[in-house]
Amino acid sequence: MMAQAQQKIAGAPAPAAFPGAIAENSRCDLSVDGLCKSFGKDKKVLRGVSFSVRSQEAVALIGSNGAGKSTALRCALRLIEPDEGSMQLFGDDVTSLRLSRLRKLRAEVGFVFQKHNLVPRVSALTNVIHGSLGRSGGISGWSQLFAPAELREKAMDCLERVGLADKALQRADQLSGGQSQRVAIARALMQEPKMVVADEPVASLDPVAGHEVMELFHQLMREQGITLLFTSHNVEQALSYSSRLLAIRRGEIVLDAASSTLSPTDLGRHYG
Template sequence: MIEFIGVDKKYANGTTALQDINLTIEQGEFVAVIGLSGAGKSTLIRCINRIHGITKGTIIVDKVDVSKLKGRDIRKFRRRIGMIFQSFNLVTRTSVINNVLVSFVPELPMWRKLAGVFTKQQKIKALEALDKVGILDKAFVRVDQLSGGQQQRVALARTLAQSPDIILADEPIASLDPVTSRIVMDDFKKINKEMNISVIMNIHHVEIALEYADRIIGIRKGEVVFDGPSSKVTQGILQNIYGGKWEAEKAAIEEQAAYV
């Protein structure tokens, strides 16, 4: 379970990113965070694994006060939380399986890290993760030979290999075409349902968020202005989340999708 209690986040330049956030996310939920660019969506999910620290309040993840973790405890905590980025963060000049095996590096003794030697069990686990996202046949292909959608699935497999309880996804389909976006979202949904892994996703594509997520959190100017089932989201609620700019935002999203 993830719990935000009175959380504020203010950056050094004085910008307030989050204001009085109070949320509870249960294990196994699929949550989409929506709102205008700069509303605080990325900050919200990045506070969960301490990429960003908070200014005020408390974040509890499975009874652990995240803000009190230091050093090795932060690294150990992050092993339980997978992070997917828009940019994939892959090493493109090496093979798919090598990119997935990177997830095991923190567990290796120093001599294995230096030699780049992984155990048989780790290699099997990496292949199983690739199988779960449907690209086992690409295991020994160089990443730079894959499409954008395939690369995002490699990033997802790398995250699965570390056996996370939670997956945080920061605009995971922003650079993908509509067809590929749905393939990747199908993977997220399958993993969420079959493995009971919580998925918290920051996403611009509202229609896709409503289709795939069980719950929508709407952020406007750092505040939660909607939190409820995706089935309850109306055009009026979207207008409120987007500060009366929903129609313009929708047109921009559609234009971006057509361009991709």
């Protein structure tokens, strides 16, 4: 898998955007309406943000530093509480859900962040097994030492999918940045998510590792029919690996269009 990604980087063009428009009557996995969020009196970050993500779409959210990308993602899933607005996830109104029910619903979402948030002193395999905690809980999800054979096999399968089965017993703090992000993706896959939300997933990686990770997202999301919502600073990557693109500027959505209809030049006035 890594060799294939390196071949693409070496000279082949970036992958075609996710094919075809998503049917208008397809299920809406995430819908947000009128999100507003301020941090302190004079720091209004979101100003009535509204958007939706349909099942099996790959949606990129772009914008400059401070535009509100990460805050919009976190408010949409109530990782932080918005000041105003409403949110629906997989058809459930999450705006006022109790925390216990919200946690169960969010267990169907795999999160991948710029900081990989791996436990450094345990193995890659144990980190992937941690992905089961949201669904099952209990001591079996703490470590490969306590996990039943079925759970370990499932975690190994997830590592195999991201090309790191040979690193299963290596400590997370001995992995490269690209390998760490692959383990984070495997951990998200361990949840059997309906949707993956990735916030700047390759921002901390070098260009080669960044392309490899985005190639991996591209392959896994299409093969398994998982919805993808990700933020990016890289306009070319955002266009190549999404079916739809949103641009946010100064806390407002200023563009919502099919990626196939856009070019990097088109995005210039929206980015900054």
